[in-house]
Amino acid sequence: MPTIISVTNNKGGTGKTTTVFNLGAALARRGFSVLLIDLDAQCNLSIAAGVSQPAHHVGELVLGEATFEQTLVKKPQYHLLPAQRVLLSYEYRVNNEPDSGHLLADVIKDKDYDFVLIDCPPSLGALTVNALVASNYYIVPMQGENFAYIGLDEIQKLVLKIKKRMNPDLELAGILLSMFDLRTKFGQMVYQKLVQDQRLKVFTGNIRQDIALMECTVFGQSIFDYAPESRGAADYNHHCEEVLALVGKTPKIPV
Numbered sequence: 001m002p003t004i005i006s007v008t009n010n011k012g013g014t015g016k017t018t019t020v021f022n023l024g025a026a027l028a029r030r031g032f033s034v035l036l037i038d039l040d041a042q043c044n045l046s047i048a049a050g051v052s053q054p055a056h057h058v059g060e061l062v063l064g065e066a067t068f069e070q071t072l073v074k075k076p077q078y079h080l081l082p083a084q085r086v087l088l089s090y091e092y093r094v095n096n097e098p099d100s101g102h103l104l105a106d107v108i109k110d111k112d113y114d115f116v117l118i119d120c121p122p123s124l125g126a127l128t129v130n131a132l133v134a135s136n137y138y139i140v141p142m143q144g145e146n147f148a149y150i151g152l153d154e155i156q157k158l159v160l161k162i163k164k165r166m167n168p169d170l171e172l173a174g175i176l177l178s179m180f181d182l183r184t185k186f187g188q189m190v191y192q193k194l195v196q197d198q199r200l201k202v203f204t205g206n207i208r209q210d211i212a213l214m215e216c217t218v219f220g221q222s223i224f225d226y227a228p229e230s231r232g233a234a235d236y237n238h239h240c241e242e243v244l245a246l247v248g249k250t251p252k253i254p255v
Helices: 016-029 044-048 058-062 087-095 100-108 126-134 148-165 185-196 211-218 231-247
Strands: 003-007 034-038 079-081 115-119 137-142 171-177
Touching: 003 016, 003 126, 016 034, 016 044, 016 115, 016 137, 016 211, 016 231, 034 044, 034 100, 044 211, 058 087, 058 100, 087 100, 087 126, 100 126, 115 126, 126 148, 137 148, 137 231, 171 231, 211 231
Parallel strands: 003 115, 003 137, 034 079, 034 115, 137 171
Antiparallel strands: none
16 A cells, blocks of 8 residues: 655645655655645646646546546656646535545555655645545645744644544654745744644755746756756755655665
């Protein structure tokens, strides 16, 4: 069975797609088989993967309107279950299905991948619930800015409900400081508040601001292909090693 990780934050622009895309690439470089899932109607992950007009999308898959094989897009480094703009209307339909929180888990839990990474929408609706119910772990990319901690508290409340009712094994992999500037007083304040909170785990490495990380997805390349010597590549390599240590897996191919 795969290790399934949701990357979630109910605020947009925190680096969810960038993290799924580049963490997936880092895992693939280490010899792991990787499935990426785009649950965001903005389709940023699908577009970054060069799949802007898929024949079928993940909303159709979870509602039984398309098979896994029909929906799957195979890329050389990873496989993808893409999104389309109509996914928002499918979220409403998912919410009205019996046992609605388990639909995604039912179609991916037994698939033959080492890792499944899920790019969640910037909300805590039915699709995010499905992602968390299906997952072993979740990562919260977070910026050092106003209201960031409030959004994190809302995610934690949802996770407690999911652990109690649907997925008792769900664990926080860690808070990933993304585009975080520890040189500012506000950034230092948010960081100290995070690390002092006994309920939370914070990854030791953060993702520094790097224009190459913004550019690479535009060109449909991971940071390792686009700018392998960049800060972004170094940061996501370190993040990948932290994730592997957490889940207890060693690289199949040395990097």
